[in-house]
Structure formats: structure tokens, C-alpha cells
Amino acid sequence: MSTLAHTSSEAPLLSVKNLETYFPLSHGTVRAVDGVSFEVRRGTIVGLVGESGSGKTTLGRSILRLVEPTGGEARFEDKDLLTLSPREMRAYRRRLQIIFQDPYSSLNPRMRVGAILAEALDTHGLAKGSARAPRIAELLTRVGLSPEHAKRFPHEFSGGQRQRIGIARALAVEPELIVADEPVSALDVSVQAQILNLMQELQKEFGLTMLFVAHDLSVVEYLCDEVVVMYLGRIMERGPSAQVYSRPRHPYTKALLATAPIPDPTVKRERIILKGDIPSPLDPPSGCVFRTRCPYAAPICAENRPPDEAVGLDHFVACVRKDELATSGEL
Amino acid sequence: MRDALAPDTLLSVRNLQTHFVSRSEVAKSVDGVTFDLKRGETVAVVGESGSGKSVTSLSIMGLLAHPGRIVGGEILYRNRQGTVRDLAQASAKEMKRLRGTEIAMIFQEPMTSLNPLFTVGDQIAEMITLHEKISYRAALDRAAEMLELVEIPAARRRVNDYPHHMSGGMRQRVMIALALANKPSLLIADEPTTALDVTIQAQILDLLRRLQSEMGMSILFITHNLGVVAEIAREVVVMYAGRVVEQAPVVDLFARPKHPYTEGLLACTPNAARDVDPNGVRLPLRPIPGSVPPITALPPGCTYAPRCTYAVPGCTGAVPPLFSVGASHLSRCFRHELL
Amino acid sequence: MAATMTAAMPASGRSQFLRSLLRRKPVVIGLAVLLLILLLALFGPMLSPYAASKLSLASRLKPPSPEHWLGTDDFGRDVLTRLAVAGRLSLLVGFSVVVVSCVIGVTLGLLAGFFRRLDTPVARLIDAMMAFPDILLAIALVAALGPSVVNVIAALGIVYAPRLARIVRASTLVIRELPYVEAARALGVSTPRIMVRHVLRNLLSPILVQSTFIFASAMLAEAGLSFLGVGVSPSVPTWGTMIAQGRQYLDQASWIMFFPGLAIVCAVLSLQLVGDGLRDLLDPRLSKDI
Amino acid sequence: MKHWHKAITLAAAAALSTAAAYAQEPQRGGVIDVATIGEPPTLDPMASTADLVGIVSQNIFETLFTFGTDWKVVPLLAEAMPEISDEGRVYTIKLRQGVTFHDGSAMDSADVLASLQRWQKVASRGQQAAANIASIEAPDAQTIRITLKEPYAPLLSLLAFNNSAAVVLPSENMAVPMEKPVGTGPYMLKERKPDQYIQLARFDAYKGREDASDFYGGARHQYLDEIRFVPVPDPNTRVEGAVAGQFAYADSIPVESVGRLTGDKTEAVTLKPFGWPVFVMNTKEGLLSDVAKRRAVLTALNPEDLLIAGFGTSDFYAVDGSLYPEGYAWNNKEGVEAYGQGDPEKAATALSEAGYDGTTPLRILTSRQYEFHYKMAEVAAEYLKLAGFQVKLDVVDWATLTQRRQDPKAWDIFISHSPFLPEPSLIGVMQDTSPGWWVSEAKTAALKAFNAESDPAKRAELFGAVQKVFYDEVPAFKVGDFNAVAAKSPKLQGVTPAPWPYFWNAYLAK
């Protein structure tokens, strides 16, 4: 269904510009999301990858205003979500949903599955009265559970089944955009594939648009049309998955791909092992935040924040030395 | 049996059974695990949650938590004097002597595995002075050397740091320094990189590989990540629901899995090269149906049978033995020929 | 705390929960003793051939005997009958204090935990309230309000409310950040509804556990206040006033003060046993055997 | 039911048996701890009528007169009894020579004059006396002259009292509240730690009387080096301390605990009779402002049951309706037949005749400061309920009670007690202004006649009329007579049982 062939003329469903989410602490400010811009086109899956502390999860939540951003805009169709009053936002929530990472804590342990789904319907006045039960049964069936499961409590399910319930809850309000926050990383490997298949089916069936937050690069490569690579609250590189994976144009992306273990002992790869740790988000390096670990860092990298620059169709990179490195063949 | 231990074999776990018995139920966390570990080699034990891989490692260390108990099998270990001892029968005193000197361990959670109230140098020095009669000063010097060995920058200064001053990756390095301080023969690494980011994971794996080649210890590497297995192991033991289901040299295992579970695991991990067709159309993944059974309620016979696409009614009759399916390749499947 | 919340007993497990609760011997003993005390308090006075306040000066200070199982007091009243009547009041005080402190404490804790802007002031207020030792604050409040059963309940309710508020606040702070609450917010569920359905409902077990301890503390405190003569009026029989009254007969009629004391010990101990059992069961942190 | 006890005066009951073992010459030296019922609110004996203040302060301060055996007024700082002239209007009092205060200054008439003036201002008994006093002068350094407006027999008793007392202070020490407790008494204040102890030490320059000791009067011997008053509000603790030998003397032992005063370290001292419990009724407002209902209360109550509840066995009480027991000059039987009926049915009839609505509560105000008050209240409540009253028992602490009884709207009966005061006109209900507010023409007439008469024999007769009015108008219910028990170490000798125990003349046997 989804192919890599897109035209950039199509108006994006979600357009994030310069989004900032800062957390003031007693001894400084954490810039969890620091001036991030990207677009998500209708019907596509965009992967958001990065290591811990990259701000990918905060970014997803900021768009949904589960965390209040401190600046920028997040346009959904033509409406900036960040300017909506809480009341207006509540209406919009029907169109934007979220699936969580931890299938254990994302379901209220004291509510039956039926009640969890009913709450979603109630909140937006959907499937009232006699339509309620069949709708819940339909949702459960759709995610691969049976209607009888409505009477059970979350703890009676396995992790994979709970994740299905979480998906059913998100689907209940027929959203247009779903932020999937590491939906499979807490699951056993053998169950991950079930959920990935389910999400794909649903995406096709309902024409969903998805922002898929993950740290597992192979899952993103497989699942996503486009990928956004984050590091320390900023976007390093974004573009169509095939392009980014086959030819990463940012040193960080390249290192990331090179260090991800591949389940094949016969593959021999160029090893790029980054030195040191991710710096503290309280005190990020000047200029390019990646420069402290970058094998190609030069004095110029410390000067200014590198701008997002196009290196191909829909492919952007924030690195001042990208052209230099490309010509030298290092990237 | 003890004499049967090949001279180059450091550790031989034979039919190990570790159960957790509570008032209401018995959890057979480890139920017949067998494998050998040669000197200087790395064996990876791979499995999902509840497979019993961590309990296996704790059984070897003699660090089982309260209701857990080794109820059967042997853990044969060749100590520095060359004597073969059964750790399953060893006295608490003997285990205490072995732990930290000959057998050391690193854990999954670098953030919590170090005592927050002591400096890292102190914790390493303590490890040294516990087993060697040297002064604390000297031990602290050795600690600094160890930190240098694990590539901690400005190691001499960081001896006096507390764990909370360090990142997860740094702490895992400290744990490794701690474990290797007394130059153990066997290092048990229980998911040492699971909690770390990929770039840091690569650093740690790299470090372990280097240290192994320098110091020559054997590593028992516990993980759930097949990618990591492919990178570090020579031999792989696949566990499912408390039992070893397949055992093989790493290349063999990935190329020719002889157990449906191993095959399923490899097949369900997304791989764009395989699962996306040249036109960019994504093919559905081939997941393993169902989920891992709870350890307290295992199905009869082959525990994988309910999820197995090859399963026939006979599979639930008896527990399949480990069949030899190739050179040092074992599979616990009645129908291994089909694969 | 997060673990407590997520693993808190779900309602469907109710029967199973009850079963595992009843498997614990201390809990069973505690519940049995409590039930016994409750029955004694409710029906004892009806079954007793003696009226609790009927004076019978001819039979003053009679030791325990077949007629008077626990003896008589200085007015010739049957100690057992009075013990039962006093039990009503002591239990009533304990229970009402729990209700009062729950209403105040849960409201405060929930508001502080849920609304960041209220958090600091309420948390400081809780700290300040907790700085007063319970008996001392109760004494001061009762002294200010005047001694009566209602005022003792009000004072102790105020005294114990911060304990609950603190627990509720801490748990709310945790639950507020849990994904299922986020999910509800993502769905657009209104804040009051989230507070009740998602937060409060998951707090019921810790509140219940804490309530049993408050119940116990309140009974002890009431007894202490009455003993000091700054609690309920001595003409109102509570176990505390009975001890205070029996004190002067310690030598010649020790049963007058001994049995109410024993009743307090039994009631408080069983409340603690039940509370502890509940806590062990509801807090997996302390009960992860496997 | 009447006149059970014949023994009349003050008697040391239990002391006699063991006393023999220690009978010997008085010894000089030693320190005693005396457990008192609490901390006195002040050491200024003028400022308070509290018994406790009197007990402590009488060791420090002295009055012009005091009481001898049988409550006869005898001179103390006065040289002799006053010369009374002008038909009982002018009292000329000669002072003793050479008396010095604890601060070393000599006492003269200027001090006495200033003190008496302070007394008239500060002390409630002084204010009572002041109403009858025209002037006080000091014609010379050793003489004081009091001129009355008209004859007033109670004056000397008032001057002799040890609480709300007309003590003599140095004239430069007249501040209110009192700054320094400086008196002329045999003991002086050494240290006071509130709630912990009041430590008195022998005043070496004390100049006592030389006549023989006579109850409060006569010579005061300073055998003991120190007397410490230790406040022990809890009666049981006093008992336990006495039993354990911690206190040489423990005041006010609950009668229930007398059985515990055994062993070789303590023994009971009974003061028989000590005083009378009283139910004061509110004649001013409320339910009992109606004399018929007050009479119904009197009819309903069975004094013996009340006394049993309050004091246990008849060893410690006597059912006696006379305002003064036998042995007092004031004893008489006028009106007593109304007392002790204990007939609730009759009372009920009377009550309905009086038009009681059956719903208005009868509020009984009591406290547990004195356990027997509360116990009597409990029993009385039962009787009054039988008589048809709606009874509401208000048990408050003593401070509240003393405060609340001032408010005529707040109560109908309050419970108190009083020692047998040497002068009947000082009894609370006899004052028009004291709570209860009993005022009537009959009362005023009877009291006036009584107070104006100075011949003791005639006064005794006139008191019968007062008692008659008392039983006729029932401003209060006298429950009976009761004995006071104290605990005393057998070693402590020379203590005369008295309502306000004193420790000069006391000594420790070796």
C-alpha cells in the first residue's frame, strides 16, 4: 500500500514547526524538545527514532498536549493545536490518539476492558445506548480479541493482549492520527510481530496516519515510510526510510545504524563506535549537540546550530559538514 | 561424571533444575538445562522473559533468592587448582570463596547494581581486599587501574566518584571493572546491555570482547537480543519456558535453526531486506502465535507445542529429549527433521 | 508506589483477594476479634441482664463472678455491660475519625496531587500539620473547642487527616503520570472524572489500609484524651474513661481498669493485624515472595 | 439513721497504734515531702480562698489571730485577744513585740495597717469584712484599732482565717499580685518550681509565741529543717507515693484507697469529720428558682446512697442534716426533718404539683477534680430521674466549673464541698453574691440577727433560726458529713489532724 512515492505538494496532516518543550528544574532547564520541525502526510507512518534522552517521547506527547510545549506550533490540518483552549482541545482529542509503551500501566487495573472502551466512547458521545455493546464487541474482534473479553480485567491478559486492548481504546474514537509510543518495545520478541502486523492492518483499513516512536531501528526501517532521527531534543536527519537507511547523511544516523546489532553472525560491518556518553540535556554542547561524540567534528561545529537542509526529496540533514563529508566519501 | 569433564571445559551444567516453591504453587523456572562452556569462550543463553535464563545464571552463582532452590542436576566447575567441583552441592563457604575470585557476575541494571553510598573505587577495592591480603591503599590503586582498563576517562580521579555521578554506560564499565578485579575464570553477564542505548551497547560489547581476548576468561552471556548474540557468542543456548530447546554454534544456529521456536524467533524479527519487497511494499511479518506460558502453568510435553506450527498431537505426550541434529547442534524437537 | 498502584487488587479478583486475605492467619484472627467486639458492642447491652448505667450501690466493686463476668465497678454497674456500651462509643469515635480524616485528607491529597499549583501550598500545610504530635494537637483543639464527643471526633479527624492527605498526594502524583491516566487525558476525559475513576479508584486500597491504622490510632488517642480528662465527658462511657475511672481502684478492684485496657489492646491489635495483612497483600513491594 | 457517730472532735484514728513505737522527744532536723493535690495558683494567701493556698502559705505567713482547740479564736501576731469596746464596734489589738519578717525587717503596726488595707481590697473575705469596717488605724507602733460600722461578730474569725487570709506583710511589699512571699511565719520560701515543688526552709529568726501549742495557736516549734510541698494532682499517685515511702505526708487520699495505706512506710490519718459535700442550687434563674422544685430535689435524694457512692463505707461519712455536726457549738436540729427522706415518689408528686413540664433538663454541673463529687452526681442523677426530672450531667474540669458556675444561665445544681468553717456566716450560700444567689427576706433577717450578736451562746441559738430558713428555702442540699483521710509516714510525729494540715510542731522520729 504505502510506497515511497510521495509528492511533497500534498498538504500534510500534521505539521510541526519549531516545537519547543522545556522543563524548568531547580538547577537549570531541560530542553527536552528544542526547536523541532517536521511534517506527517496523511496515510503515512513516520518513525521517530533516537536514544534515551533524545526527546522523542516528549515530542509525541507534546503534539498531543499531554505535555504542554513551551513554544512553536503543531498544525493539525489547518489548526494549530497549541493555541486551542483546553475545551477545544478536548474535542480534537477524538482525532488524535496515543498507544503506549507499557501494556501493564496503560490500562486502569480497576476497570473492566468493556468499561475502558466505553469510557472512550462516552467521552465523545459515540455509540450510545444499544449500539454500545456491539461496538465494543466489534472493536475487540477487530484487534484480535473476543467480545467476551469485555468482562475481564486487564490483569487477566498477557502483555500482547493488553497492547491489543490499548489499540482498541485508541481506535474506539476513530482517530485520524495515532502517536504510537514504543508500542512493541516492552513485549517479548515473539509477540512483537503480532502487534506490528495488527497495526499495519489497521493503518491500511482505516487509512490512519501514524507517528511511530521507537528505538529499534530495524522495526522502523520495516514499518515506516519516513524516519525522523533525534538526538538531544533536536532532529539530526529526516527523510524517506529507504533513503535514510540506505544512505544516511548525518554522522549520527550513520553511527546509529552501524552499531545496531543485526541478528546475523555472517554480516561483517564497518564498526563505528561512538565515544563517550550522551551529554546532559541540562547542559547541551553549543552549536551542533552531537559534536562531542561525532567522529567528524570540527571547530566549526561548535559555532552555530546547524540548519535543516535538504539533501534530497523530503530528505533533510542538520550537519554543517554534510557536503564536505559526502564529497570525501566518508558519508 | 566429574572425570567426564573435558580438559578444556571450564563449566558444565548438566540437567540443572531450579524450582521456586511457594505455598500454593511450584515454579519450575529451570527444568533440565544442560550446556558446556569452554575456556576463553563465550556461550550466549538466549530466551524471552520467563525462559529461565537468569535463574540459570543465579543458580551457578549460588545467589538464588529465598524460595528458589536447586533441586536437581549438576554444575561442574573446574577451579584454579584444577579440581572439578559440583557447585550445586558446594558449601556456602566454598561458594563465598569462589564468588568474586573465580566466578564474577555483571547485571542488567547498571543504575542500581552499585551501592549508591560508596565511591566506585571503594566498591572495587572492597572486592579486592575481600579475597586478597593487601592494604586498602593498594587495593584502591588497583581499582584505579581497573577503571583505566575499562576505559573510563580520568580514571585516577573518578575512583572517588559516587555511582550517581556516572551515566549508565559508565556504571556498567565500573561493574565490569569490579567483576574483573580479581581476574576471574568465568564471567557471567546477565543482560549487561539491555538497559543501555545502542551506541553505548556497542561500546560495552566491544569492551567485553577486548577484555576477553586480553584476560582469557570464559563468558556466559545471558540476553534476549538475537542481534547481540550474533555479535558476541561462539555457542548459543536457546531457552524456552525453563528448558534448553536448541543449542548450536552461532553461525549454525542462525543459518539452520533446528527448533521451531528458534526459527520463529528469527522469522518474526523485522528485517527490511527480507520483509519489504523491492517496490517498497511491506510484506506481513510471520509472528509466533500466542504468548509465552506462565512458568507456573506449563503445558504438558513440549512446552512450545501450543504455539508451534509444526506441532502434532504427539508433541504434548512427553517432554522431547535433546536430539543431536548436527555437529554440536542439539534440538529439543520431535520433528526437527522437518526444519 | 507505582507498583502498588498498578498491581493493586482489581475488583474481579475480589473473591480471590478475599480468599488470599483469609488464608492469612493473623488477618483471620484480627477480623474475628473485631467482629466479636462489634457484636459485643451492638448486641451485648441488649443481652445483658444489667443496664449499663443502672447504679446498684449494694454490689459495688464485686470481683468477676458468674453473675458479673467481669465484675462490677464502683457504682455497682456491670463492667461487661459497660464495656460493651463503651465499645460502641470507642468504635464510633474511631470510625467517625476515619470518616472525617478521609473526607479532609483525601480531598486535600487529591487536589494537591492533581493540581500542580496547589501542590506546594498544600504539601507545606500537610508538613506543618504533621509537625504537631497527635495527642498534643488533639488536646489543644479539644481545649479550644470544648470537650465533647463531637469535638473529640473533629479534633482527631483534623489531626489524622494530614497522614491520609500525604499518602493520597504521593500516590496521586504517581498515578497522575501513569499511562492509563494519560490515555484518559488523551481521550479527552474530563479532569473530575479522571480524578474519581482513574485516580481515586486506584487509591482505595492504600486509603483502606491507612484507615485501619487511623482507626487504631484514633481509638488509642481517644482513650488517652479521656484518660487525661481532656477528652469526652467522664459520664460518657468509653474505654478510656473507664480506665481513668478504674484507676483509683487499681489495688482493690483492678478489673475495672484492666478489662477496658485489654479491650483497647484487642481492638487496636486486630485493626493493625487486618491493616497489615491488607498492606502485605496490596503492596507487592513487601510481598514479592517469588 | 441519725447520730451514728458520737466521736466529735478531731481524732487521729490510725496513728495511735504505731505512734507508740516512735513516741519520744521531738527531734530537731530533717526534711519532709508533702504531697499536695496540685500546684497552688498563688502563694499570696489574700488572693485565694483555695484550701491548698492556705495549707502552703500558712507556714510562711501569719495572721493576727488564729484558731485554737474547738475553733476558738486565739491570738497569733496579736499579743492577746482584742479589747472590744463601744458595744462591740471598736477592736483594739495589741501587737507582739520583736516579730521580724523573713527579710529581716521588724513588724510594726504600719505593716499591719497596710496589710489589712490590702486585705480589704484583694481578699474576698477582706471585702466581706470591709463592708462592715468604718476605719482601721494604727494609734501607735504596737497597736491597731478597727472601728466597725455596727457590731459584726464574724470579724475575728475572718481575721483568723488562713485562706483569703488577713496575713501581715511588710508594708513595702504591698504589690498586687504579690512580688515576694515574705511573711513572719516559722518557715520561709526557699525555692518554688511550679508543678515540681515548693521548698520551705526554717526561718531562724522566727519569734513564735511562748504559750503552749494549741491547735493552730500557741507556740510553733520549728523542728523540721525543710518542708517541701510536692504537687501530685493524681490521687492514686499520691497513694502510691505514700505507700512507697516517697511522701512523709500525702493530703487528700481517696477513701477507696485507704486500704492500700499499709506497710511500714505509711498510715492513714483521718480527720473526722472534715466537711460536707454540698449541692448548690441556682435560686436565681432556671428550673430551681422555684422553691417547690428545690424542695422536691431535697425530698428525692437519699443522702446515704450518695455518701456510699462518694466515700465507700460508713467509716468515712455520716448521714447528718445539721449544718454543723455534733461537737460544734453551732450544731442543732432545726429543720433537719426535711433532710434524708430519699423518697423519689413523694418528690415526683411534689414536682408535678409544682408544675414541672417534664422536659426542661435539670443541669447538674460537676467535675472530677474531686472524685466524690462526680460519683454523688451520678447517684443523684438516678434519684432525680426517678423523681421525674430530666437530668443532664455536665462533667467538666474544675477550672471550667468554677468559671461556669458564675453564670446563672448555665446550671441548675453544682456540686462542691466545704470544710466546717469556724464561722457559719462564712459558708458560701450565706453570701448573697456567691453562685446560687440565695437572697430572701427570711435569710437576711435571720443572718442579720446572728451576725450582730456577739455573745457566743446566743449566737448558737440564733444559728438554729438560720438553719431553719436553710431547710425551708433549700438553697442547697447538704449531703452529709465526711471525713478526710491523709497518709502519713509513721516517722512523722506531731502532726495534728486538721482541715489545713500544718507542719510546724511536726518532727521526724529517728
Add this chain to the structure above:
Amino acid sequence: MIRTISHRLLGMLVVMLLVVTIVFVIVRITPGDPAAVMLGPDATSADIAALRTQLGLDRPLLVQYFQYLADVVRGDFGQSIFLGQPVLRALADRAEPTFFLTLFSLGIAVAIALPIGIYSAYRRGSAFDQSATTVAMLAASIPSFWLGLLMIQFFAVKLGWFPTSGYGGPGASFATRLGHLVLPAFALGIVSSALIIRFTRASMLDVLNDDYVRTARSKGMGEARVILRHALKNAMIPILTIIGLTAALLISGAVVTETVFSLPGVGNLVVNAVLRRDYPVIQGALLVVAGLYVLINFLIDMLYILVDPRVRY
């Protein structure tokens, strides 16, 4: 570190301010006119009005509040109505028995509780653990005054080992005074040990499940060293908190115990003050005790900083 300390210090001041405010509120809800209460029943209305003006009771509530605040800051807690001395002075006079009583009972409680709690946690579920837990709960269920009465009856009256009450006479030696504290300290200490046992056990259990304890064992360390060096040091932080809290609770327990044993301490003073309607004393005692509690908590916080390097930045 300085930031941490100043932060805590500020927090403590805020709490103290609230404490003072709460006490002020309690003063205000006392029904009736404080002036009338102070002057007693015989006062005339002119006297009361004069005193009201003198005390500033006729001024607006807010002004009174700030006046009160200023007084408290200056250490002026008012004048005891009954004792005629400054409240602070009255409290100071009675501090000694309360201080030593609290100290001894705390010592007794800790001495009983720490070993039992640690061993219970270590041998979790054993017969020792179960009986220790039950006994601890029993101890916490006993009204301390009741226990005190029974102890007086047995140890002081029957056996005569200890004095029944009081704090010795004037000039009593320190040893004598301490002798008077033995029974009350035990009565109070036993009852309070329960809380410490339970907390020690719980906090040790917590710590014993921690990963670094497993690390310590994996080093080949003896159990005693694992428990006492690695586990206990970490468990000490919550235990210290509870010991501090117990110290504060003991002050409140002292109120009852001092009354039972007639110890002339702060608790006794408070109870007497209630009976004497001596409101300034009650309020002063409340303020001082709450202040002590806040101070103890602050000191424990500071102790954390010493013990736990994590809080040190």
C-alpha cells in the same frame, strides 16, 4: 550542596510560618474572650475592655496576626495566666524531665527495635520474624498510660524497685532524677519501639531486594558484611527518618506518660494548662514542640546529606 541546604532551610521556615499560623488559628477558634479567660470570673467588663486593648484584641485580625508573628519571632510566647511567668520560661523549667524521658525512651526503643527489625527482615517469614512482627504490633496496641499504670503497680508498688512518681525533690541528685525516669522511659520506649521495628524491617526488606545487595553477595562477601555494611547503610536513611519521627511522637507520648508518672515535664504542664485554662501555655507548648519536630526533621535532612552522596549536590 549549599543550594540544597538553603532550599531545605527555606522549606523549614515556610513550615514554621504555617505552624505559627495554625497555632494562631487555634487561639482564635477558642470560644470566649481570651481577656475574660485571663482575668477570671470576678473581672468587671471595664477590666476586660482594658485588657483587650492592652493585648491588642480590639485590633483587626490581620494586625493581631502579624503582632503575634512578631512576638513569636522575638521569642515572646506570652505570659502564663496561672503561673504568672513567661510561657517560654515555664516550658524551659520543665524541659529537663521531658528531654531525658524522650532521650531514654528513644534509646530504649532503638536498642530494642534495630536488632529485631534487622534480623526480622533478614529472616523474613521465619518464626522469629513472625513473632517479632506480632509482638511489635502488640506493643503498638497498648495504651502507654495503661502500661504505665500496670508498671507502677508492679515494679514500684509491689516490688518497690523504682519510685512511683515525680522527679525527686529539690536538690535530688542527677542519679535520683534518672531513677525516676526508668519506669516511664520503659513504658514509653516499649510502646514506641513497635514503629521502629516495623520500619526497620520494611526498609531493610526493601534494601535487601536491591540489586547492589546482590552485587555485594556476588563479590563473595560474608552475610554479616552484606547486611551491616551494604544493606543497613542504605536502609538507615528511612530508619533515621522514623527515629526522628519517633522522637517527636515521644514528646506527644510524654504528655500522657508524664501525667501517669507525675513527672514535672512539658507534657504534664500542658495537661495541667488545659485543666487550668492556661491557653498561652498550651499554645506555647504546641509551638515549641512543633518547632522541635520541624527542627529534628531538618537535622535529619542534613544528616541525609552526610550519609547519602546523592543528595549532596
